[in-house]
Amino acid sequence: MSERVVVIGGGGAGTAASTVAKRLKPSLRVTVFTEFEDIAYSPCGIPFVHGGEIPRFEDLFLSTVDRYVADGLDMRMETVVTDIDLDRGLITARNEHEGFDQLVICTGFTWEKPDVPGANLEGLHYVKNIRRAMEFDRLLDTVRTVAVIGASPLGVEMAGNLGRRGLDVSFVDEGSWVLGEVLDPDVAQPVHDSLQEHGVTLRLGTRVEAFLGDDHVRAVATSDGEIPCDVAIICLRKMANTALAQAAGLEVGTTGGLIVDERMRTKVDGVYAAGDVIEVPHGLTMLPIRGLTGSHAYAQGRTAAANIAGVDRVYDPVWIPWGLVAGDYVIGGFSVGETLAAAMGIPYVLATGVGVSRARYYPGARKTHVKLLAEPGSLRLIGGQIHGGEGVKERCDFLAFAAKRGATLEDLAWMENIYSPPIGALFEPIAIAAQNALADLAAATREPAQPARAVPA
Amino acid sequence: MSERVVVIGGGGAGTAASTVAKRLKPSLRVTVFTEFEDIAYSPCGIPFVHGGEIPRFEDLFLSTVDRYVADGLDMRMETVVTDIDLDRGLITARNEHEGFDQLVICTGFTWEKPDVPGANLEGLHYVKNIRRAMEFDRLLDTVRTVAVIGASPLGVEMAGNLGRRGLDVSFVDEGSWVLGEVLDPDVAQPVHDSLQEHGVTLRLGTRVEAFLGDDHVRAVATSDGEIPCDVAIICLRKMANTALAQAAGLEVGTTGGLIVDERMRTKVDGVYAAGDVIEVPHGLTMLPIRGLTGSHAYAQGRTAAANIAGVDRVYDPVWIPWGLVAGDYVIGGFSVGETLAAAMGIPYVLATGVGVSRARYYPGARKTHVKLLAEPGSLRLIGGQIHGGEGVKERCDFLAFAAKRGATLEDLAWMENIYSPPIGALFEPIAIAAQNALADLAAATREPAQPARAVPA
Numbered sequence: 001m002s003e004r005v006v007v008i009g010g011g012g013a014g015t016a017a018s019t020v021a022k023r024l025k026p027s028l029r030v031t032v033f034t035e036f037e038d039i040a041y042s043p044c045g046i047p048f049v050h051g052g053e054i055p056r057f058e059d060l061f062l063s064t065v066d067r068y069v070a071d072g073l074d075m076r077m078e079t080v081v082t083d084i085d086l087d088r089g090l091i092t093a094r095n096e097h098e099g100f101d102q103l104v105i106c107t108g109f110t111w112e113k114p115d116v117p118g119a120n121l122e123g124l125h126y127v128k129n130i131r132r133a134m135e136f137d138r139l140l141d142t143v144r145t146v147a148v149i150g151a152s153p154l155g156v157e158m159a160g161n162l163g164r165r166g167l168d169v170s171f172v173d174e175g176s177w178v179l180g181e182v183l184d185p186d187v188a189q190p191v192h193d194s195l196q197e198h199g200v201t202l203r204l205g206t207r208v209e210a211f212l213g214d215d216h217v218r219a220v221a222t223s224d225g226e227i228p229c230d231v232a233i234i235c236l237r238k239m240a241n242t243a244l245a246q247a248a249g250l251e252v253g254t255t256g257g258l259i260v261d262e263r264m265r266t267k268v269d270g271v272y273a274a275g276d277v278i279e280v281p282h283g284l285t286m287l288p289i290r291g292l293t294g295s296h297a298y299a300q301g302r303t304a305a306a307n308i309a310g311v312d313r314v315y316d317p318v319w320i321p322w323g324l325v326a327g328d329y330v331i332g333g334f335s336v337g338e339t340l341a342a343a344m345g346i347p348y349v350l351a352t353g354v355g356v357s358r359a360r361y362y363p364g365a366r367k368t369h370v371k372l373l374a375e376p377g378s379l380r381l382i383g384g385q386i387h388g389g390e391g392v393k394e395r396c397d398f399l400a401f402a403a404k405r406g407a408t409l410e411d412l413a414w415m416e417n418i419y420s421p422p423i424g425a426l427f428e429p430i431a432i433a434a435q436n437a438l439a440d441l442a443a444a445t446r447e448p449a450q451p452a453r454a455v456p457a
Numbered sequence: 458m459s460e461r462v463v464v465i466g467g468g469g470a471g472t473a474a475s476t477v478a479k480r481l482k483p484s485l486r487v488t489v490f491t492e493f494e495d496i497a498y499s500p501c502g503i504p505f506v507h508g509g510e511i512p513r514f515e516d517l518f519l520s521t522v523d524r525y526v527a528d529g530l531d532m533r534m535e536t537v538v539t540d541i542d543l544d545r546g547l548i549t550a551r552n553e554h555e556g557f558d559q560l561v562i563c564t565g566f567t568w569e570k571p572d573v574p575g576a577n578l579e580g581l582h583y584v585k586n587i588r589r590a591m592e593f594d595r596l597l598d599t600v601r602t603v604a605v606i607g608a609s610p611l612g613v614e615m616a617g618n619l620g621r622r623g624l625d626v627s628f629v630d631e632g633s634w635v636l637g638e639v640l641d642p643d644v645a646q647p648v649h650d651s652l653q654e655h656g657v658t659l660r661l662g663t664r665v666e667a668f669l670g671d672d673h674v675r676a677v678a679t680s681d682g683e684i685p686c687d688v689a690i691i692c693l694r695k696m697a698n699t700a701l702a703q704a705a706g707l708e709v710g711t712t713g714g715l716i717v718d719e720r721m722r723t724k725v726d727g728v729y730a731a732g733d734v735i736e737v738p739h740g741l742t743m744l745p746i747r748g749l750t751g752s753h754a755y756a757q758g759r760t761a762a763a764n765i766a767g768v769d770r771v772y773d774p775v776w777i778p779w780g781l782v783a784g785d786y787v788i789g790g791f792s793v794g795e796t797l798a799a800a801m802g803i804p805y806v807l808a809t810g811v812g813v814s815r816a817r818y819y820p821g822a823r824k825t826h827v828k829l830l831a832e833p834g835s836l837r838l839i840g841g842q843i844h845g846g847e848g849v850k851e852r853c854d855f856l857a858f859a860a861k862r863g864a865t866l867e868d869l870a871w872m873e874n875i876y877s878p879p880i881g882a883l884f885e886p887i888a889i890a891a892q893n894a895l896a897d898l899a900a901a902t903r904e905p906a907q908p909a910r911a912v913p914a
Contacts, residue, residue: 059818295876361516394851419752
């Protein structure tokens, strides 16, 4: 009898785990359970359809259920798994049992719900399922004022896009700046500017105390007064959706995510987990983190699939390149910025510089601000943040890769770069930042009275 | 008495050598000789002013002579150095001697002149000096047909830009495709398409036999018949401008460039050279190459300056990320492509893939074609070419850096990448190419009858 693989979840990790396992070992019988009607669409695109940047929700679909079936997967749509029995090797869904030889838990995340009165009112919206998003988009045509609660990455994207749509957006967060847990304040400033240019009213340093209304929300009560709203979009933290796994006896770590090893294996033989439901080690600190991107989820799913199919595969600690568009402004980074480094007590030397994305005189050239953090002494790259326009994503990917492999500011200061006016300037912004830091450090060595821009270890 | 540094040449290498030396060691007396009226402008921008992409030639100036003087440099404009006396440590210019303790030769390149009858006719134009370019631009307003001779990088840029300007452009080259010495034919194809869309007539596989006319060129005689033209723009090879240095007894290498060591030192104590006049080792083959970019010239000038100022600095072998816009299409690469690898007998495994620059459904997303070459067995990256739209430059910079540090296809297949619909797709194009190759290799291992896409070593 062929080996039975059950995958719970149809997001990035689940689709990767199931399709890759089947491709690597066609003899596997792979069954995918998902509570939703659809699979293989891009939830990350939803804010941009609301904003009108992408014309139609239908554009977000990458594939169809039929396609997965044609590829030999047993697809159980709209089917909630209600129990995992690890001892007997079976799951329960719709009151029926399904046995497995290997299991992959990809139950993803749920949005944190505000712990204040009125959190169950109608008109509080969470961005996740595409069909709900389609309904919500029609609702948006009928409203005028929107409160976006939580300056998370999704919050920033929703606020910017709804501002672009012409809605009256209040963007509410307790922090002093957006993305306060990871973003450095200097990088947040242009984000604030761009959001305000899109008509977004920033209500930072503002604590949500309640949602007000009879059946339907009509305002948010905050530490800074009432903010009227026709709808409120909740963009707080992504919580690992571990209920099912914990009920089955699997362990969660300090972040609330399931604990897996570098092969995506839980403590139980034949039971894997991947994606937003797990925690993985950070490459710099080796501390567990979670809540990464769809591309991380996909790679973790592939890792589980490889090991299930008998191809030994290890998932490395992550250096987390990240980036997003806030208003019209692109921000990104990798590993840690100053905010996180300071919070974690990680000493660093700072390298900062401003370059341009094309020759300065070429139309479309945008300033590219680079900030790198390096280990004092060795000057090994440990993190950074970049903001500007084009090229932020590619540079952050590059730097995450370079940091993982031990590159230093010295390496980056002398990196080769393409100089061609329409696509690249004489001086690469990354190299400028690294060179500035080396010059400062050299000056500090020569003239000890003048401190360089280094934060003492 | 302060140490005297003489720099011959005011291009990228010369300005870097002089300004950086003075900055690192202010006690130096630094004198710069240039035959031209101007300094610190971007010659690489000239084609794009001709094409109307950049409004004015004045935009190309980055600094002024006065600024260099204010920084303490002794600027000798429009002053041709006619002799170097290495024994006595002096140069001759305008029949006067100037002593030096250290010398930096940054005499750059001259364009190869066609070795055919009529090469001295009027109407043959070489793109180099900005004042000549300004005159030529006014002339272009009065002409209709242009022959661009030589499908070099400059030739491609000139043909595309003059086509965009609405001129009737014949683009003549002996090779079967543009940039035939370095570009792979599959990457050339979209370049051909884009140039033709800009109204450029490709005359490839066509040898120039003479320039015809009485005083002024009226046609190019070729192996494929006469091509009428009002002007001809010569875009052949960049030849190292070594006449002065060779007359002084300095040696040139196999490429025709001056020989220097990794500190930019010639064989003569205190005599350095940098920029387009020298040859440097290729990181993969360690064979000397020359004719790199302005950013390479600048870095070499900085290297010479550091060593002159007493800061020990080594210039590493180069991995040469390169890129340019051809018509509307962006191409690039690093190290070697298939054409060069085949010509040099370098065995390689091929990794190819096509991704997108943003989420597939996001407006502005462009296909990104990636081809990587890796060493058989180790799968260490040895070269590649990328084409498409946005992100080509940043990816080629990244890959040159990664190849220099020994990254493998395995590393790239599992690189982390930013997934955010407006700036990056779920799957990074580089990772797609690497994954494809690994899948092919794995299939070949499992089923030896089916060859993978590997070129046997």
